[in-house]
Amino acid sequence: MENKDSQQPREEELKKAAADEQLEQAEEQFEYDNDADALSDDAEDKQAAVEESEPAAAPAEARKSGSKAWIAISAILAIALVITLIFPPFGGNAGKTVASVNGKKISQNELYNEMLPQSGASTLDTLITKELIDQAADKAGISVSEKDVDAEIEKLVTQFGSQEALDSAVTQAGMTMESLRDNTFMQLKIRKILEPKTTVKDEDVQKYFDENKASFATPEQIRVSHIYLATKEEAEAVLKQLNEGGDFAKLAAEKSTDTNSSPNGGDLGFIGKGDIGDEAFDTAAFALKIGEMSGVVQSASGFHIIKKTEEKAATTPTFEEKKEDIRTQLIDEQISELSVTWMEELRSSAKITNKLEEETASDSAATEAPAQ
Numbered sequence: 001m002e003n004k005d006s007q008q009p010r011e012e013e014l015k016k017a018a019a020d021e022q023l024e025q026a027e028e029q030f031e032y033d034n035d036a037d038a039l040s041d042d043a044e045d046k047q048a049a050v051e052e053s054e055p056a057a058a059p060a061e062a063r064k065s066g067s068k069a070w071i072a073i074s075a076i077l078a079i080a081l082v083i084t085l086i087f088p089p090f091g092g093n094a095g096k097t098v099a100s101v102n103g104k105k106i107s108q109n110e111l112y113n114e115m116l117p118q119s120g121a122s123t124l125d126t127l128i129t130k131e132l133i134d135q136a137a138d139k140a141g142i143s144v145s146e147k148d149v150d151a152e153i154e155k156l157v158t159q160f161g162s163q164e165a166l167d168s169a170v171t172q173a174g175m176t177m178e179s180l181r182d183n184t185f186m187q188l189k190i191r192k193i194l195e196p197k198t199t200v201k202d203e204d205v206q207k208y209f210d211e212n213k214a215s216f217a218t219p220e221q222i223r224v225s226h227i228y229l230a231t232k233e234e235a236e237a238v239l240k241q242l243n244e245g246g247d248f249a250k251l252a253a254e255k256s257t258d259t260n261s262s263p264n265g266g267d268l269g270f271i272g273k274g275d276i277g278d279e280a281f282d283t284a285a286f287a288l289k290i291g292e293m294s295g296v297v298q299s300a301s302g303f304h305i306i307k308k309t310e311e312k313a314a315t316t317p318t319f320e321e322k323k324e325d326i327r328t329q330l331i332d333e334q335i336s337e338l339s340v341t342w343m344e345e346l347r348s349s350a351k352i353t354n355k356l357e358e359e360t361a362s363d364s365a366a367t368e369a370p371a372q
Helices: 004-015 021-029 032-053 059-063 067-073 108-139 146-160 163-172 177-197 202-211 232-243 248-255 279-286 319-349 355-368
Strands: 097-101 104-107 221-229 267-272 293-298 303-312
Touching: 097 108, 104 108, 108 177, 108 319, 146 163, 146 177, 163 177, 177 319, 202 319, 221 232, 221 248, 221 279, 232 248, 232 293, 232 303, 267 303, 279 293, 279 303
Parallel strands: none
Antiparallel strands: 097 104, 221 267, 221 303, 293 303
């Protein structure tokens, strides 16, 4: 049995990585070859739950289903999120009160002791994995700076169109920007270690472009805002206010029942034909000029007043424009394949002592021992 002094460092380390029950699937959920898909699926599941509880009428929900947004992240985050870092909402003070019931205090240490049996083993295993990656990077003379991470995050912002869009996608995936940054540190270390072992040739890049040329094309897109209302009478009343000089964004925030877009003045962002899922909406929106406002438009789900604010012409990128993105994607795919064996080798060659695992095994053996 360890004394309190020897046990404390391990407990403090575990406290810093307090996790939930799902942490046991952390490595599985964030493997190299499933990273972007896992995030996308998670975002879609959560969005589906929202759509079931809110009116199906709001076009913003259809547009923000999550799947298209997470496709954009795949080229940047194709590197595995091999480990997940967990950030507790409190510091390292074990005696700190985290709750009270009728004046009776519940300490952080009590909370920790309750969480430990549920997720302590998987959390510790995550810390071991992180330490293995850090040691491998140190041995290879590899370091990752805040500037490196900033650059990766900036690529994501570009892919999503805005910081707000990225924040929303990260939240839907059950992550935070802080955890995304820390995962990116690990991703970049793994990339720098394994990338020299990849073998992507120019002909591989050309072949991929030729076989997927259609997927690189971008259709015409427009940016629109709308005010969504349940009845024609309500929509006509708001349209009257707009025609008398009312502010579109202000009225959208006050009157629109689309809770996704109303806080942003009705802004739906950029959409392509078919994204909203309603032909009447598309016909009216794409017929507008920049700055122009529609009349009352009846869709299959309700009534809208639409305003067009920006537009993007359809594009068909050339090979020269896309070759580096493709090269990065193919390298990431090879890193995906290499990472599984690499992690197995790291673990098998390391001397790992897991006291928590030993204590669990000891307790289990004692419980199963026959009574004398």
